[in-house]
Amino acid sequence: MSNKLYKGTLTNVVLKLLHENGRMYGYEITKKTKEQTNGGFTITEGALYTILHKLEAEEVLEVEFEIVDGRTRKYYKLSEKGEQEAVLKIEELKLFIQNLSGFLNPKLA
Amino acid sequence: MKVILNKKQITHISKLIEKKGVNYYDVNLEMTDHVASEVEEMMFVDGIDFLIALKQVFSRYGRFHFMKIEEEQTKKIQKQSLKQSWKSFVQFFTLPKILITVALFIFFQFLLENGFGDYILYTYALFVGITSISLFYLKRKWIGKENYLQLHKFHGGFSVLFQFIFQGMIHFPKADIGTGFMFDASFITFSFMVLFIVIEV
Numbered sequence: 466m467s468n469k470l471y472k473g474t475l476t477n478v479v480l481k482l483l484h485e486n487g488r489m490y491g492y493e494i495t496k497k498t499k500e501q502t503n504g505g506f507t508i509t510e511g512a513l514y515t516i517l518h519k520l521e522a523e524e525v526l527e528v529e530f531e532i533v534d535g536r537t538r539k540y541y542k543l544s545e546k547g548e549q550e551a552v553l554k555i556e557e558l559k560l561f562i563q564n565l566s567g568f569l570n571p572k573l574a
Numbered sequence: 575m576k577v578i579l580n581k582k583q584i585t586h587i588s589k590l591i592e593k594k595g596v597n598y599y600d601v602n603l604e605m606t607d608h609v610a611s612e613v614e615e616m617m618f619v620d621g622i623d624f625l626i627a628l629k630q631v632f633s634r635y636g637r638f639h640f641m642k643i644e645e646e647q648t649k650k651i652q653k654q655s656l657k658q659s660w661k662s663f664v665q666f667f668t669l670p671k672i673l674i675t676v677a678l679f680i681f682f683q684f685l686l687e688n689g690f691g692d693y694i695l696y697t698y699a700l701f702v703g704i705t706s707i708s709l710f711y712l713k714r715k716w717i718g719k720e721n722y723l724q725l726h727k728f729h730g731g732f733s734v735l736f737q738f739i740f741q742g743m744i745h746f747p748k749a750d751i752g753t754g755f756m757f758d759a760s761f762i763t764f765s766f767m768v769l770f771i772v773i774e775v
Contacts, residue, residue, distance in 0.1 A: 491604060514605075535579075
């Protein structure tokens with residue numbers, strides 16, 4: 466599937482995952498996305514970390530460092546501001562898919 | 575049983591990532607953990623050796639993979655740094671700080687005009703020096719290891735402050751010649767302004 470279609474929704478996907486799972490680290494996010502979409506949706510590391518760092522700078526995400534298996538792991542979680550934004554974005558995403566589905570299948574809508 | 579990489583293997587990954595151009599400590603930590611997690615899983619699922627798994631992971635990333643993340647991080651830091659510097663600068667303009675600055679200016683000008691130039695040079699250098707060094711160590715303790723942006727900004731502020739001390743030593747001996755009074759009093763006062771901004775009091 467075209468990568469361009471994914472690009473616009475990547476931030477929403479990250480926000481949704483963090484909203485559902487609490488705190489997560491980078492590799493966990495890529496793995497979870499792959500699992501939940503049966504491999505149909507793959508986030509590249511470059512795109513993922515760009516989004517995570519941008520959301521961190523915008524204070525949508527908060528970070529925590531922890532030593533796991535002998536190395537430092539950076540965890541991301543939604544800030545208070547991020548929680549509100551995540552709920553809004555998930556609703557937006559649902560509405561978008563609903564509208565798109567209505568457009569593609571006019572008879573069902 | 576789950577595979578866990580040893581310290582030597584983690585260091586090897588970290589150095590490889592550094593060679594690929596990732597110089598930010600926190601980004602390197604994050605990338606090392608990501609690569610290590612992926613390698614561990616490959617070793618566990620496919621039953622392959624560490625070096626083979628590592629090679630496969632790196633070949634999948636491509637040549638510019640880490641550079642892109644590094645570039646984005648630089649952009650983020652520049653943006654945050656600019657935002658922070660502006661915030662610190664704006665914070666200076668409160669009535670008590672302005673009043674203290676004006677009072678300091680008048681005080682220093684009075685001392686310089688009355689021939690205390692050489693005398694206050696050492697007091698000034700000692701004061702700024704001791705304050706800077708003690709604050710530097712204290713703040714490093716407060717900030718903690720993880721907040722590198724803050725530490726970076728703090729280092730920047732102090733390098734400006736130390737410049738003032740050395741510049742002060744050059745300019746002070748001229749304090750007794752005419753217009754030099756005005757310049758040096760403004761100069762000392764300004765160095766205190768920088769101190770206020772750096773420590774964000």
